[in-house]
Amino acid sequence: MNRFLNFTKNFLITAAILVCGFLLSLFMQKEWGNQTLIPSIFLLDVFLVSVITDGFLYGAVASVISILAVNYAFTFPYFKINFTIPENMISAVIMIAIAVITCGFTNKLKSQEQLKAESEQEKMRANLLRSVSHDFRTPLTTIYGASSAMLDDKNEFTEEQKKSMLRGIKQDAQWLSRMVENMLSITRLDGKNVKIIKIPIALDELLDSVLVKFNKRYEGQNVEIDIPDELIMIPMDAILVEQLILNLLENAVQHAEGMNKLGLRVYTSGHFAVFEIRDNGCGIPVDKVKDIFAGKLVYGESGLDSSKKNAGIGLAVCTTIVKAHGGEISAENLQDGGAVVRFTLDMEETEND
Numbered sequence: 605m606n607r608f609l610n611f612t613k614n615f616l617i618t619a620a621i622l623v624c625g626f627l628l629s630l631f632m633q634k635e636w637g638n639q640t641l642i643p644s645i646f647l648l649d650v651f652l653v654s655v656i657t658d659g660f661l662y663g664a665v666a667s668v669i670s671i672l673a674v675n676y677a678f679t680f681p682y683f684k685i686n687f688t689i690p691e692n693m694i695s696a697v698i699m700i701a702i703a704v705i706t707c708g709f710t711n712k713l714k715s716q717e718q719l720k721a722e723s724e725q726e727k728m729r730a731n732l733l734r735s736v737s738h739d740f741r742t743p744l745t746t747i748y749g750a751s752s753a754m755l756d757d758k759n760e761f762t763e764e765q766k767k768s769m770l771r772g773i774k775q776d777a778q779w780l781s782r783m784v785e786n787m788l789s790i791t792r793l794d795g796k797n798v799k800i801i802k803i804p805i806a807l808d809e810l811l812d813s814v815l816v817k818f819n820k821r822y823e824g825q826n827v828e829i830d831i832p833d834e835l836i837m838i839p840m841d842a843i844l845v846e847q848l849i850l851n852l853l854e855n856a857v858q859h860a861e862g863m864n865k866l867g868l869r870v871y872t873s874g875h876f877a878v879f880e881i882r883d884n885g886c887g888i889p890v891d892k893v894k895d896i897f898a899g900k901l902v903y904g905e906s907g908l909d910s911s912k913k914n915a916g917i918g919l920a921v922c923t924t925i926v927k928a929h930g931g932e933i934s935a936e937n938l939q940d941g942g943a944v945v946r947f948t949l950d951m952e953e954t955e956n957d
Contacts, residue, residue, distance in 0.1 A: 614657040618666055621656075625649035626673055633678065642678045646670035647702060654706035658714075667700050740783070743776035778821065782854075782918075785847060800928050802839035807831060807870060807877070810842060814849045822857055828867040836870070838877050838949050840929060845949070848925045851918040852881045852945050860885025860942065876931070876948040884942035888935055897923045897933045922947070 629642040650670055654663030675685055750769040753759050761769070808831070815827060849868070856866055863885030870879050888896065896919055926933040926947045933947035 610658065614662050617656055618653050618662045621649050621652050622666060622669055622673075625670070629678060643674055646674055647698070650702055651706055654702070655710050660704070660711070663706060664700075664704070667702070671700070740780070743780050746776050747773050800841050800844075802841060802929070804837040804839050805842045807836040807838060810838070810840075810845065811868070811870075813842075814846050814853075817846070818850060818853055821854070825857055825866060827853065828865070830867065830869040832871060836872065836877060836951070838951050840949060844925045844928070848922050848947070849879070849881070851922050855918055856881060856883040856885070862886055863942070872951070873948075875950060875952045877951050878946060878948050880944050880946050882938070882942060882944045884938075884940075887937040887941065888943045890937070893935055893937060896935050
């Protein structure tokens with residue numbers, strides 16, 4: 605499917621450029637009686653096709669078509685293919701040379717860009733692995749230490765102390781579970797051939813499921829919901845979008861210091877559903893607002909994701925999920941205090957290849 609779409613795109617680009625060049629040449633010949641610039645126009649066409657399209661094929665095809673067009677329609681004898689004239693042969697050689705050289709330089713540049721992107725991605729993965737390995741130690745050490753102490757018959761703990769240690773074990777285990785979920789989501793969505801299967805889900809049903817899970821984790825935290833009265837169906841991978849909203853709500857609870865109000869608003873704008881998570885806490889550091897969802901933050905920066913830092917994984921997952929659904933995500937500070945995170949989901953698309 606992707607190959608067909610890529611072929612169609614390159615074919616249409618090549619055809620459009622060549623047709624425009626041919627029509628412009630006809631106009632110049634008819635209105636101005638000028639034919640000296642026509643080969644230059646087709647040279648430009650070959651150059652543009654070679655730069656814009658992928659690989660050598662389309663540039664080579666464009667050069668051959670341009671040579672035939674110039675020779676047949678704009679070179680004496682008209683409406684005949686004749687390569688016995690030296691000028692025609694030289695024009696043909698020049699166009700083919702331009703196509704080959706341009707395609708070669710373009711492919712080299714694209715390869716360098718791809719290598720650079722892969723290098724950056726590997727660097728991010730290395731930072732992620734290093735941060736995750738470091739962050740996993742704290743809860744694992746706590747779980748191991750608390751469980752070992754409780755199993756040691758020599759230690760006499762009161763019931764309250766035992767309950768406190770068990771609560772700590774439970775909280776750390778839940779945190780580790782969420783970290784693993786986020787890591788699996790990044791792994792699932794990080795491939796080149798990712799295919800998100802979208803199924804229309806009712807907004808009410810989605811938020812009910814999210815709030816049930818959120819209330820189990822944060823029983824004392826109220827979330828004010830503001831959604832339209834009418835039924836809204838949104839194509840999505842429900843499991844991923846639930847994880848996305850939970851990550852954002854959890855991030856607000858854990859980092860919006862001084863917060864006593866947390867809200868989730870959903871409204872429609874055109875064919876998009878817009879989700880907003882608002883809080884009235886301390887807001888986001890000004891130097892990080894624009895970079896939180898732009899992929900520029902270094903994993904392991906503190907004050908971004910969870911009480912155990914979370915290595916930026918929660919927010920990275922949010923960005924990945926939204927982009928996989930073809931939406932956009934951003935954050936900003938509110939003038940009266942607090943912050944809002946906003947993301948969009950397309951209500952019309954049923955599948956994102």
